Amino acid sequence: xTDQAFSDDERAAVYRAIxxxxxxxxxxxxxxxxxxxxxxxxxxxxxxxxxLMQPWRFIRISDRQLRGGIQAQVEEERIRTAQALGERSxxxxxxxxxxxxxxxxVLVAALMDDREKHxxxxxxxxxxxxxxxxxxxxxxWLAARAEGLGMGWVSLFDPPALAELxxxxxxxxxxxxxxxxxxAEFYPQPMLVMEGWAQARPLNELVYENRWGVxx
Amino acid sequence: xTDQAFSDDERAAVYRAIxxxxxxxxxxxxxxxxxxxxxxxxxxxxxxxxxLMQPWRFIRISDRQLRGGIQAQVEEERIRTAQALGERSxxxxxxxxxxxxxxxxVLVAALMDDREKHxxxxxxxxxxxxxxxxxxxxxxWLAARAEGLGMGWVSLFDPPALAELxxxxxxxxxxxxxxxxxxAEFYPQPMLVMEGWAQARPLNELVYENRWGVxx
Numbered sequence: 001x002t003d004q005a006f007s008d009d010e011r012a013a014v015y016r017a018i019x020x021x022x023x024x025x026x027x028x029x030x031x032x033x034x035x036x037x038x039x040x041x042x043x044x045x046x047x048x049x050x051x052l053m054q055p056w057r058f059i060r061i062s063d064r065q066l067r068g069g070i071q072a073q074v075e076e077e078r079i080r081t082a083q084a085l086g087e088r089s090x091x092x093x094x095x096x097x098x099x100x101x102x103x104x105x106v107l108v109a110a111l112m113d114d115r116e117k118h119x120x121x122x123x124x125x126x127x128x129x130x131x132x133x134x135x136x137x138x139x140x141w142l143a144a145r146a147e148g149l150g151m152g153w154v155s156l157f158d159p160p161a162l163a164e165l166x167x168x169x170x171x172x173x174x175x176x177x178x179x180x181x182x183x184a185e186f187y188p189q190p191m192l193v194m195e196g197w198a199q200a201r202p203l204n205e206l207v208y209e210n211r212w213g214v215x216x
Numbered sequence: 217x218t219d220q221a222f223s224d225d226e227r228a229a230v231y232r233a234i235x236x237x238x239x240x241x242x243x244x245x246x247x248x249x250x251x252x253x254x255x256x257x258x259x260x261x262x263x264x265x266x267x268l269m270q271p272w273r274f275i276r277i278s279d280r281q282l283r284g285g286i287q288a289q290v291e292e293e294r295i296r297t298a299q300a301l302g303e304r305s306x307x308x309x310x311x312x313x314x315x316x317x318x319x320x321x322v323l324v325a326a327l328m329d330d331r332e333k334h335x336x337x338x339x340x341x342x343x344x345x346x347x348x349x350x351x352x353x354x355x356x357w358l359a360a361r362a363e364g365l366g367m368g369w370v371s372l373f374d375p376p377a378l379a380e381l382x383x384x385x386x387x388x389x390x391x392x393x394x395x396x397x398x399x400a401e402f403y404p405q406p407m408l409v410m411e412g413w414a415q416a417r418p419l420n421e422l423v424y425e426n427r428w429g430v431x432x
Contacts, residue, residue, distance in 0.1 A: 004402060005364025010229035013222060014362040015259065017230045018355050023264045043231065045419040047354070048239045050371060052406060052414035059424045066426055081339050092336065110428075120308065120413075121371040123297050128371050130343055131391065134350035138263070139234050141351075142358070146230040148221025155266060155337040155344050167427045175347065186220060190268060197336075198268035203261040208275045210282055211383045212326075 017142045022187045024150030025096045027103035030182040036147060037105065040180075043143035047136035050128040051120030056136045059166055061106040069165055070108070070157075070177060071100040077156040095195055098154045104181025108162065109137055113171035133175055140178070150183035233358045238403045240366030241312045243319035246398040252363060253321065256396075259359035263352035266344040267336030272352045275382055277322040285381055286324070286373075286393060287316040293372040311411060314370045320397025324378065325353055329387035349391055356394070366399035 005011065032040075041058060049055060061067050078097060082089040100106055115129050122128045137153065144151045154177040162174045192198050209216040221227070248256075257274060265271060277283050294313060298305045316322055331345050338344045353369065360367045370393040378390045408414050425432040 004366075004399065006229060006232070006362045009225065010232065011362045013226035013229035014233045014358060015255075016222070016226065018259050018262050018359060021262070021264070039231075041423060042419055043234050045422070046234050046237070048237070048357070048369065048406075052408040052416065054417055054422065057422050057424065057428075059426065059428065060432065061426060063426045077340060081335060081337075084335050084339050112422075119297060119300050121297075123300050123372075124293060124374050125371045125391070127343060127346055127391075130346055131350040131353075131371075134347040135354040135357075137347075138351040138354040141264070142230060143234060146222045146227045150220075153264065155341045155347075156339075158340050167429070169428065172428065175341070175343075183220065190264075192268040200268065201270055203258055206261070206270065206273050206328075207257060208273065210275065210277060210279045212273075212275065212385065212388065213383070216276065 017145050020186060021141055021145045022150065022190065024152045024179070024183055024186070025099045025191060026183060027099040027150060027179060027181045028184045029102060030104045032104045032149065032181055040140050040143050040147070044136040044140040047132060047139050049132035050122055051118055053115070053118040053129065053132065055112050055115060055129040056133045057110045057112050057172070059108040059110065061108065067100060067106050070106065070162065071098070073157050073161055073165065074098055074100060074154055074177065077158055081156060091197065095197060097156060098177070099152055099179045100154065100177065103152070103179035107178040107180060108166060108174050109133060109176040109178055110168065110172055110174040113169045115171065130175065137176055137178065144180060149181060150186060152179040154179065233361050236402060237357055237361045238366065238406065240368045240395070240399055240402070241315045241407060242399060243315040243366060243395060243397045244400045245318060246320045248320045248365065248397055256356050256359050256363070260352040260356040263348060263355050265348035266338055267334055269331070269334040269345065269348065271328050271331060271345040272349045273326045273328050273388070275324040275326065277324065283316060283322050286322065286378065289373050289377055289381070290314055290316060290370055290393065293374055297372060307413065311413060313372060314393070315368055315395045316370065316393065319368070319395035323394040323396060324382060324390050325349060325392040325394055326384065326388055326390040329385045331387065346391065353392055353394065360396060365397060366402060368395040370395065
């Protein structure tokens with residue numbers, strides 16, 4: 001048996017990326033060099049995927065007018081979400097929930113069309129395609145943090161409307177508007193904790209042994 | 217503006233974890249020390265989650281008989297999947313799709329119950345809870361690779377049957393049986409590529425600019 005572990009320094013770097021990654025809404029403009037963007041997308045592309053279906057598709061939004069159209073869709077959903085939240089509506093409206101107009105790059109991450117034929121690992125869990133895409137986005141996020149770039153995942157949009165705006169075929173589905181780019185600083189804690197929106201729960205409450213609700 | 221990037225060595229370590237992570241089915245027994253398992257679960261717990269809902273729950277399976285029951289459920293679904301695959305049925309049955317009986321630790325990752333009240337970021341995309349759990353699993357996977365441990369995500373099971381076996385409440389849903397532990401070696405490429413099940417597609421086919429199907 002060989003020792004497959006990373007060196008202590010390498011291991012620490014992986015944990016650093018995991019713990020210092022943040023869902024960013026504040027960006028400082030700038031640009032992302034094409035070769036850097038390519039590295040980040042390759043990191044996403046190295047994600048696991050169920051039955052190797054590689055269901056991820058990425059649309060880079062380089063057209064400023066199109067970016068404005070995407071931001072307008074998010075703003076519409078932000079207001080609808082506030083209405084749905086009822087008594088927390090005002091608190092929600094005070095939060096900054098996206099940095100679409102301020103970030104260097106906007107990417108839309110989507111599920112491919114024609115997914116029904118992929119049965120391996122999905123017969124009882126068809127949503128495994130979405131799980132694979134999410135792993136790809138997490139890879140991109142961690143790589144971006146290592147590169148010193150912030151990223152935010154915006155899910156406040158109407159999927160059919162965004163799909164139509166970007167010319168997606170039937171069956172394809174957008175899952176994320178990703179804001180990417182330089183930031184002045186990374187939040188020391190998740191922004192929703194800092195803003196008092198939610199409290200993080202300790203891990204031990206969420207780990208069971210052999211049976212739901214039974215803590216080790 | 218501060219330079220937020222990692223050092224070259226740190227950055228390389230993050231990319232190494234991303235590119236050398238594999239979906240493992242071959243394990244070499246052994247154990248995972250409790251403090252190491254705790255580090256891995258903390259890495260998962262550092263994942264992003266929509267509206268900070270932290271929808272992940274992890275059930276550690278320490279009971280060998282229960283592990284056997286889980287493996288039996290997977291075997292049932294493996295046969296059903298083979299039947300559903302039609303002409304690729306025999307090829308599929310030759311693949312090793314899980315290492316439940318050989319790995320050091322089995323964890324079941326699940327979505328919590330009572331998710332409907334979480335509206336932030338989920339009004340139009342309720343499946344964002346599943347996306348958050350998937351990011352947590354990817355964190356765990358990358359941390360495991362850095363620690364020299366293999367992990368495999370098994371999705372061949374019937375969610376209601378597994379939920380019942382583990383005493384999950386209505387609304388909770390298992391998404392992954394995670395096999396974790398020492399391995400003799402990591403596959404140099406995804407196992408499904410090595411076995412000829414599927415070919416990986418190059419990234420450039422999956423990246424568009426401004427509109428679906430339009431390559432940069």
